[in-house]
Every structure is written in structure tokens, then in C-alpha cells.
Amino acid sequence: MSAMAPPLLEVQEVSKYFGSVIALKDISMSVNAGEVMCLLGDNGAGKSTLIKIFSGVHPPSEGLFLVEGKEVRFTSPRDALNAGIATVYQDLAMIPLMSISRNFFLGSEPTIGWGPFRRFNLEFADRVTREELAKMGIQVRDTAQPVGTLSGGERQSVAIARAVYLGAKVLILDEPTAALGVKEAGVVLRYIAQARARGLGVIFITHNVHHAYPIGDRFTLLNRGRSYGTFSKSEVSREEVVGMMAGGEELEELSHELDEFAHTDRLVAARMAEASRELSADAGTMPSGPQLTAPASKVEQR
């Protein structure tokens, strides 16, 4: 990669409005070949909207969208695919009841034969699926088995292998590790590294810094539809990323609040204990119902 080559995918000051809602404002970011760009942000930060722009679901309201230095305007997911941008969605990557090889080639079926006898080349599909998965280190027993029999991590991995095989230059992964256990997430991270090693540009969307930091080369942080900027790994520490993601001050405030809660909890507990002691002392002479509520509400008022 020469320094002169334009990024595989780049947006400059894009904004997206849904009616009066500003979903994204002036976002700039890019991804180069052989690079993992992590798109980080809390829920509602605008990550999903941004990847929908990348994958051709929504056009941006404002700003430039460049693929390999040329401006593009996608009108459908098909356009994005044709431009080499493949998106793997967290829960929509695969169709559980279909076989692995049918899933692998869905929408891009290899055919054999001529005219009305042109048919889906299942033998080829099975062979290639097996080979491609083997290249990513996944051994499948039977490519005819339904995808639903695979674990979540394996499904994500198959979806990644599929995108790579079908000629993706940019791979967009939407929360690929969100629903996975620690070990499975590790497996998926390894495939992301493999995709990078093969020269793809990877945009890895997540809100989990512990998954993003080890694999990411650069990080773009979104918060409430705006960008905090892009940082390369040498510029920021993991803790700084966490801080920015949660909105540093907010996190500090939260920890104060939590302390506060803990304090009041202890206070309440002490008073409750006191009240119940009094109650049990008076139990013989008075009906306990109204007595019980009175001390409790007194505590709450303080």
C-alpha cells in the first residue's frame, strides 16, 4: 500500500437526517486496504445509521461518499455489493434453515448449463464453501447441514468467509461479537485479522472496547450522532477510548451517583433495622400494620 493510494472507502462530513431527527452530523472517516477501522460508540451513537449509508440502505443527506477516491451514490445494497462493500449484520447474516453452502452463495449462485437448463451448481458451491471455510480454519463436517446447527461465532465466521470469497474489498462487520461468549468472540476476532491479512479494509462496529482495541488499527468514536474524531492505536490507550466512548464526565458522574446510592442504602438499612427493633418491642401492645409504614416513609423523606 503506497501512501498515495486513496482509501478504499471514505466519507467526508456526511450527515443524515430523518425528518427533524439528526441521526449523524459531519462524520468523516475512512478505511484503507489491510486495515481494521473500529467504529465505536454507545447505543444510539449513530453506528447503525452510518453502516446503512456504507451498505447502500440509506443515501447520506449531506456530504461526500467516496469509494477508492471516486464519489458514489448507492441506491440499493446491491450497488454497494457491486462496489465491493460487503456488510455482515449481527443477527441477519445467515438464514438458519438453509444449508451452509446455500447460504454461502445466496444471491450470487454459481450456475452451470445453458438456457432453461442453467442450474445452480451445487457441487461447485459445496466444494468452494468447504475450501473457503478451511482457509479461515473452520472445518465443517457437512456443508448441507442447516446454518442453524452452527454456533453464533461460526455463523459470523461463515458470513465473513462468504464476503471475502465474493470479492469484498471492504468488509463491514456490525457488532459481530456482541452476542458471543469470550471464546467465540476470540474466534471471530481471529477471522477479522485474517481478512485484514488478505488485504481487505475492515470496518468493525462494536461497543465493546475490549474486542476492538486488540484488533483495531484506528478508532473512530461516535457519540450522539457526532464524531469525537479518529485516533490511531499509538495515539490512545484503551482507557482513554473507554472514557471517550462512555463520555468521560458522564462516567465519572455515574460513579459518584453509584457511591451516593450505596451510601443511602446503608443509611436506609440502618434505619430500617432500628425501626424493626422498635416495632418488635411494641408488638405486644399495638397493631403493627400502620406502624410499619410510618418509619419507612420517614426514612424515604430524608
Add this chain to the structure above:
Amino acid sequence: MSVRQNVAGRGVAGGDERLANVSPLRRLLVRPEMGAVAGAIGVWVVFAIRAGDRGFVSMRGTANYLEVAAQLGILAVAVALLMIGGEFDLSVGSIIGACGMITALLAAEEGWNLGFSIAASFLFALLIGVFNGFLVLRTGLPSFIVTLGTLLIIRGITIGVTRNVTGRTVIGGLNDVPGYEGARSVFANNLRVGGADFSVSILWWLGVAAVATWVLLRTSFGNWIFGVGGNLQAARNVGVPVSLVKIALFMSTAAAAWLVSTIQVLDAKSADVVRGGGAEFTAIIAAVIGGTLLTGGYGSAIGAVFGALIYGMVRQGIVFSGVDPGWEDAVLGAMLVVAVIVNRYIRTRAMEARS
């Protein structure tokens, strides 16, 4: 590169060795149509015992229930494909009535050659299919409701127009119109096999089933059908032309209804506005008995063939047994419930990790 391929090649060999561990029996058992095949054998055995001496197992008896199964089967196969694609078409019942009436009106009232009037009703059916598809896609409403609407609309218009034009609801005497013999030889002929007359509709049924199976399992379009039914959004994301697939499927169910209608009209030499009443549900029942999932994404055309066969055997078997035909619905209802339970079991087994 060559090194990588060698590695991959070895991976394939390793995978294939392990593949042999999955028993062929197991593979067969988890196919969607297996429940219906077993059911068809079971039903045949039951009626062979109960009504074997009254002609159920004879060539004539076989021809009899196959003809019933054929007409339903043509419809059920198309409906199964549509259901795998995630939609319902309840309008097929009234399309049968409407197509028959269009064919009869054009031939008997307007003096068209029967061949042309059959072509005209075919065109009508395709248009209704496109209309259903567009309506479902544009509104985003469940196709069950949308086509329930078109079912009533088409039925109502058919009755209204026919009464308006002829003052009746049945048009007969189609054997006197030009082109009848030619059309009959294609759609309503009988083939003599083993001393019994087998309706040519059985061949249409098997032909439709063969084409449907080919399309479903061996073409890209078939893969798209599974895709749009299994997960519409996922299919769209990988570039499947979702609208095209759904509209084509609605066109195929309408076309199947036209074929059934044409067979009925030429066989009876008359058209009746109420023809096809209830066919929309028996077709769904046959598809479901055949292992097709109501929620889409799973099923088979062959299953629908056996579902229709079960229906035909139960219906005619009850007649052969001399039992009150009222029992037919009870038996079919029970078969449906059992089929759904068995099919769910089969599917669960199919989804289990094969370790």
C-alpha cells in the same frame, strides 16, 4: 497460491472423510417431505385393508384417487413454493372459478375459439398474480389478509359479471364450441393403462411437481425462494431481488389455479362461478402435510405432492369403504395435526448439531 490450494485440498479430503459419518438414512429422514411419504404409505395401507376388496387397490380405484389428488396437487405444489417464499395466496380458489368463467364466457358467448379463450384466462391469472404480489409488497401487509381480500373480490366480481351477462351462474355446452376437441386432448384426456382410464391431469400434476422441484432445488431462483422465506432482510442484504421472487411466486400460484380451472372446465364441459371454493385451504393443508412450514423458508414440492396424494386417498378411500363421507374432514383434520407435529419433530432433528 498453489500451496494454499493444496492445503485447502487436504482440508476437503479431511472433511469428506468425516462426511461419511453422517448416515444416509439420517439424511433421508431429515428431508421435509419424509413425514408425508410415510403418511401416504400409512394411509394407503389402512384403506387397502379396509376397502381393498371394494376396489381401492384396483387400477380403477387408483385412477380415481389419483385424479382427485392431481387437481389438488397442481395447486398444492405452487402454493408450497409460495409458502416456502414466506407468503400465502388464498385467492387461488376464486381464480379457479374466474378463469373457468372467462374461458366459458369468451367461448360460449363471444364465439371465441376455445384455445384463445383459454389463453385469455391464462393471461388474466398472471395479471391477478402480479396484482397480488404488488399489493402485498407495496402495503407490507400480511399476504394472508391481502389475498383473503382478493379472494372475495374476484369471487364477487365473477358472480356479478356472469349473472349480468348470462342471467345464470353456470355456463354449459362447451363441447359444442370450436376448438373443444383440441383443448380436451391436452387438458382433460384419459389414458388407458391396465384397463383403467387415468386422467391426463395426473401427468400435469407430476410435470408441475417435477418443474417445481427442479426450480426449487437446482436453480438460483429456488435458492432465492428459500432465502426470501427464511429471512427477507438477510436475503435483500445479499442482493436477492426480493420483489421479483415474490411476484413470480404469486404468478405461479395463479397460473396453477388457471391450470386446475382449465382441466375442470374441459372435463365437465361447463363452468360454474363457485368452482374452486375451499381449494385455497385444501392446497395449504396439502402443503403443510407435505412438510412446508407456515412461517416460510422450509418445505418441498415433493412433500406437497404427497400431501395431495394423502388428501386424494383419504377422500376417495372413505367413499370406497362405504363410510359416511362426513368423516373425511375429521380424518383430514387429524392428519393435518399429526403431520404438523411429526414435521416439527423432523425439523428439530434436522437442526440439531450433527456431531
